[in-house]
Every structure is written in C-alpha cells, then in structure tokens.
Amino acid sequence: MPILHRPLLVATAVVYLLVNLAIGLWALRRTRTPKDFWIAGQGIGALVTGLVTMAAAFSGFVFLGGPGLTYRIGLSSLFINLPIGFTSGLLGWSVAKRLRLLAEVREVYTIPDALLSRFGSRATSGTAAVAILVGVVGYLGTQLLALGRLLESVLGLRDWAGGHSLAVGVAIGLAVLLFYSVAGGALAGVYTDLFQGTLMILAAVAVFLCAMKAGGGLSGIAASIAGSPRFGRQFLEPFGRTPVLTALGFYFVFGIGVLGQPHMLHKFFMIKDPRRLRWLPLTLGGSQILCLLIWFGLGLAVPALVAQGRLPALAQPDDAAPLFLLRFAPEMVTGLAVAGILAAIMSTADAFMNIGSAALVRDLPKAWGRRVQRELPWGRIATVAVTLAAACLALAYNDLIALLGTFAFGTFAAALAPALAVGLNWKRVTAQAATASIATGTLLNLLLEFLSRQTFFPALPKPPLPHGALLAAVSLAASFTVLLAISALQGRGGREELPEAVSAVLEA
Amino acid sequence: MAHRASLLLLALCAPAALVAFCVDAAALRWVAALAVTTFPVALITLGAARGGRLNGLRGPLLVLWIVLAGSFLALLALPGGGPDSLFGLPLGTVLMLFVLVPVPFILVCWAYAARFGGFILRDEDLERLRRLRKDGEG
DSSP: OOOOOOHHHHHHHHHHHHHHHHHHHHHHHHOOSHHHHHHGGGOBOHHHHHHHHHHHHOOHIIIIIHHHHHHHHGGGGGGGTTTHHHHHHHHIIIIIHHHHHHHHHSOOOSHHHHHHHHHOOHHHHHHHHHHHHHHHHHHHHHHHHHHHHHHHHHTTHHHHHGGGHHHHHHHHHHHHHHHHHHHHHHHHHHHHHHHHHHHHHHHHHHHHHHHHHHHTHHHHHHHHHHTOTTTOGGGGSTTSSSOHHHHHHHHHHHHHGGGGOHHHHGGGGGBSOGGGGGGHHHHHHHHHHHHHHHHHHHHHHHHHHHHTTSSOOOSSGGGHHHHHHHHHSOHHHHHHHHHHHHHHHHHHHHHHHHHHHHIIIIIHHHHTTOOOSOHHHHHHHHHHHHHHHHHHHHHHOHHHHHHHHHTHHHHHHHHHHHHHHTTTTOTTOOHHHHHHHHHHHHHHHHHHHHHHHOOSOTTSOOOOOOTTOOHHHHHHHHHHHHHHHHHHHHTGGGOOOOOHHHHHHHHO | OHHHHHHHHHHHHHHHHHHHHHSOOHHHHHHHHHHHHHHHHHHHHHHHOBTTBOTTOHHHHHHHHHHHHHHHHHHHHSGGGOSBOGGGOBHHHHHHHHTTTHHHHHHHHHHHHHHIIIIISOHHHHHHHHHHHHHHHO
16 A cells, blocks of 8 residues: 555544544443443434444445456446445335334344344354354454554554554554444444544545546546556446456345345344334435445546556556545545545444454354343453454454455355345245355355365365356355245245244234 | 235246356346346335235336346447447446436435335334333233
C-alpha cells in the first residue's frame, strides 16, 4: 500500500480511533445484561438498523478491493453490486420480519438461536454455529490484516517498527476494537457502526464526486477508457473482460447469499419495534447505494487517469484508491476517506467479533445441551479469545487467512441462506433438511475453494468446473437443491409439529 | 397458490442453476440468467405470501421479474454490450447502471413500505405473538 503518512491523515486516524474508544467507554456503563451485550438491548430504530447493517456488510473491500477489482476486470465487477437493487427488499420479505418475530416469542439473540427455535434441533443450530465460527475466523482475520496494513501506512510505522510494522499496526487496531467490543459488545458495536456508517457514506460520496471531476465527467472517463490500448471499449462492456458464468455467479452469490450473512441478519434482532421494519429496504438499500458510489467512481476514474497519462499504470490494482486519494483528492477528502476506510474495516470486524464470541459462549454450548451461566463476563472473554486467535492466525498464516477470508461470504451464503430463506417461510422444511443443507453448503464450499486455491498439495486436482464458474455459486445452488429435495422427499409425513408460538411466527 | 408457485419455481431454479454453473455449454448461460433472476423473485414471493395470496403484490413482483430477467436476457443478447449510448457507455452498461439497480430498488422500497401495515406485519399479528409469549412464560 502506498504511504499515507501525512500530518492531517495521521490526525484523522487518531481522532477517529479516539471517538471509537469514547463510544466504547459510554457503552461500558450501559452494558449490564447479555441482552445488551448480544443484541444492544433490542433498542434501535429503523434508520439505525439500516445504517449499521450496511456498515457491518461493507468492509474495506468496498473502498479498496472493489476499485482494484474493477481496474483488473472492468465493469463486470459491478455484477457483485447490481443485486443492491433488490437485496434490501429480499431481506425484508424473506428473513428480517420472521427473525425479529422469533425474537419476540423466544430468547433469540443469534442466528443459531433462531435455527434452534425454528427447528427444535441442536444438530441444526450446532452445525450452523460451526459454520459461523469457521467463517468468522477467516473474515475477521482478513479485516485485521487490512486494518494493520492501513494503519501501518497512515501512521508511518515502517519508519520506527521496521519488519514488525504490520504486527504493530494490527496491534493498534486490535486494541481499539477489543476495548469497545469487550466493554460494550453489540451496544458499542451498534453506536460505533452508526458513527462508522455515517463516515463511510460521507467518504464514499465525497470521493465519488472528486473522482468524476478528476476524470472529466462520466463521458470523458468513458471516452478515455474506450480509446486506450491498455483498457479499450471491452473494459466498459458488461461481460467485456469476465466470462459470462463468472458475472452470473457474482449476481447469484451476492444477490441471494445476503440471506445467509450472520453479521447482517444479527442486526435485525436489535430493532426495538418490529413495525419499524417497514423502512428497512429504504434505509439499508439507500445507504448501500450511496456507499457503493466509491467503487463505481474510483473503478472508472483511475483507469481513465491512467489512460490519460495522469497516473502511472498500477503495479497492484488494490493501490487504485490510495493512489487516487494521494494525487487527486483534496487533503480534507483524503482524511475523510482514510477515516471511512478504517470505519468500513472496523464496523465489519466488530460485528464478527460479537457473533464469533456468541458462537463460543452461547450457540455451541446450547448445541451440546448446556447453558453458560454468566454470559456477560464469558462473552467478554470469548470476544478477546476469538479476536486474538484470528489475529495470530492472520499474522502467522497470511495465505491461509486470505484463503478463508475471500470465501467466507460464499461459505455463509451456502451454509445458511437456504435454511433461513426457505425454512422461515415453509413449515415443511424439517430439521434434517436444514442440517443437511447447512452441512452441504459449508463443506462443499470449503472443499471447492480449498481444491481451487491450495498450493500445499500439488497432486490434488482442481474442481472439474467450466472456466469462469464461481465456486460459491455452485455450493449455494447445491445447498438449496439439497434442502428442497429432502423436504420434498420427506413429504407431509416428515413435517414436525411446531410449537404454537413458532407456528404463529411462520404464519405472520 | 402463490406459496406453491414460489416453491415450484425454486425447485426448478436451484437445480437449473447448479447444472448451468457446472456444465460448460453456451445454451446453459441463458438458463443460468433466467435462474439467477427468477430466484430472488421466487424467494420474495415465498416470504410475502399469506394464506397462499399476495394481496396486491402480484403486479409489482411480476414487474420486478420482467425488469430483472428482461435486462439480463438483453445483456446476453447484445453483442459487445451493444452500441454506444448514454455518456458514451455501451447500451448494456447503461442498462446495468440505470435500470437494473434503481428500478428494482424503487419498486421494492415502495411495495414493502406501502403494503407493510396492511399485509406484511399487522398489529393483530404482533398482539397474537406477544400474547403467546406471555402465555408461554405464565
């Protein structure tokens, strides 16, 4: 990453971190029960729900990785974002209402809790908890590495920490994250996410406007790219530089897969009044669209500037955002963007810290038929444990964490989306079908991704799939097929009697 | 009726998508495009149906499906993304940016908010659930 070590940027980063610490201190005094720690006391409104769900969903990838991906493969990268048009509505209709209503009739604080209430099966909830824990470690590890690299660059850590600069960067970020997450759990997480989500939107819009201006407007940008031998018109075409199957796979995984992302779904338990869900599609979808402007803006502007000769060709596509900020954005906008990127990384990380610790303290013990008595102190300890484990793995096994992190979204999607999206809306889905689907999604996705990317065992074959096929799309489709097939085969005879309250939720 | 139709669509789309993503055949790309655009509409229908009915949502969902499926089929059909259009972008890209995102977004936000109190979550639903919770605790 280019060096972002400038006085204003350092000050911005420090102020940003201090604000998070202050919110953590405020939350510490208000976090008194497990309900406060896991679901922020179930006291947030619609606007906050939408904003914090967006903040949890959108990691540093939107700000750094997205523009870099576009630089590499052209506007086909937008197939990842196109589902934004309907995903907030899909979440609302398909899962949000019923998850929140389950929390109305049962003590439901996590997704495995919801699965246990719906299916009455510890096997189902336990399998989900394992899938979540695996995904959390990978996702959290990549966020911590990204955080470390950004702080390393902004704070100029290489100058005084030498070869340990990355570890120091991770440690600084970790310290802030741990303080507010341990102190206030989800309550701190929600209000830091609110601050972070607001920063993300402001940064995204500001950088988008700068990018359009620097590139010469959308028409000028398009003309520069189309006329360039390096990029050409193909860069701008929907399927120009990407196989059609990859683009369709992106749309499928990121469109349907949101229904299985625990760090997003977990926010729905926190809403105070289920009737406020009316505004969820607007607040969530609207904030997502605003945030994605940075992906689109930098994704087009940077290649245009390279084509115009005003930027050198990028050696590392992921340098697209930092290089643009350093050379073309006013200092204040760069400061805002640095805060926005830190916010994006940390808002996702703290969500995973909370659900990872819940998996250890609440979900897995319940799957074994046990209940941890003092959830609040153990939750705090587990938050530290999960986070430190992810950080150590990330620093020690960079490649493994990158492997786990990049397919975590797909793993969650394949594991959880079918059991939730269909299971919460069709009474005939049995615990066996749900468990089989979760296991299929998790194991198949892990296996396919491992075989595809691993270099540890060269003799192992690559997955026998067509060129461009997205592995997560295969796992997601397989997982849905398994759930529907088993449910159909079991027929009405396999249907389990649901408790009246749970049945009422499915009918509401 | 709506509930069954959505399940049937999902039962068709899931294996169709699986085959399309696993088998290398140009014709299957059209199948994949139809599957990935029908999937969300089928899931929304499954979640929205009450007593097998959609109560005023049938129209918006049909429009949503037409926009999604129609746009993707057009994207596949346009050679090279189509001729240059708005802002000098290929027509297919204009479709992606100015139809595939804003039209579904406006449609789902409006349909969800407008139908919420009367159909998606009624006060009597909430009262019933709260009563059941109290009875269970008692």
